[in-house]
Amino acid sequence: MSGNTVTHRAGAAVERPGTTCDASVAPKRAAGELGLRRSELDLAVHLGRVRTIPDRVAGGWRVPRDEIDRIRAANGFAEGLRSGVRTVGTTEGAALMHVTRARFTRLARLGLLVPVKFYVNRYRAVVWLYLAEELRRFAADERNATLLTGRTTEVLRAQLGEGLDLRPRNWRGRHLGFLLRQAADDPWDRAAAVASLLDAAEVSEVVTDPYDRSRLRRFRPVTAAHGSPESPAAQLAEEIVTAADQDEIDWLRSDLAAAVEAARRQCPAPRPALHAVPIESGSEPVPGETAEPLRPGTVAGARQGTELQGPRPAERPGRPGGLFGRLWRRDS
Structure with a gap:
């Protein structure tokens, strides 16, 4: 699983003493210090032989400094580590x-x-x-x-x-184990890992709530690219990544349902709340990003028994509003 590291001139200011960045290194540097190619380090992480931590700044992951020291202190670490990922x-x-x-x-x-x-x-x-x-x-x-x-x-x-x-299925099983190890602390990460091996139609049948599906898409693990999108190579790779046998699909669907239910209990997916809409708009409450307290002068407030304030002066019967209203008042 390869990745691109983006560097910035201000990067030195980000890695301040005492921060997580100071106690860990980026994958490219970690590979160099461990005597591995980047692809070999990715595989070592995949196999659980190199511990990582999330990169809260740039995304992805980093290798703790003490993990590098631990590996380097092992007898014959260089040859042993390389042979283990060959x-x-x-x-x-x-x-x-x-x-x-x-x-x-x-x-x-x-x-x-x-x-x-x-x-x-x-x-x-x-x-x-x-x-x-x-x-x-x-x-x-x-x-x-x-x-x-x-x-x-x-x-x-x-x-x-x-x-x-059984090569594709066995690879999927092994890959899912890696994804679940990486997502051990986050219930939505775990659910998204399972969902990533199912066809979108299967996921929709199991997870009927659109906000839960949106959450799964957000946490879906990034897969290695095989050719340009929609190319024959990419389509072939997608077939390998997606469960094909009915018993495997049933097993993953069951695991997905359980994982989403656990994620809902621990951290429900965010969803819109109803905004309070002014009564003069003549419309019903509409979904919004955050809820607002009910205030007088709103439809929702009226439904809760709140008295509505009277019309504003510009809206009183017999007096035009807007520019004509101001001219009328000035001349009167």
């Missing part, structure tokens, strides 16, 4: 596990190997990436020996023949 594709992963590309792909489609990232290449093909250390552990586990060398069972072959491919 990703490989199908060809390199198959070589790492000493199996053919075809067998590696079958294991991934069956959901036995879980991708951690993906991208759409220039040929509009999805390229799945896996953690190298997870593949090594899978290959070293004796319980998986028959999967690596034996014949695929008829049941599994039948599922593959029917088009089974």
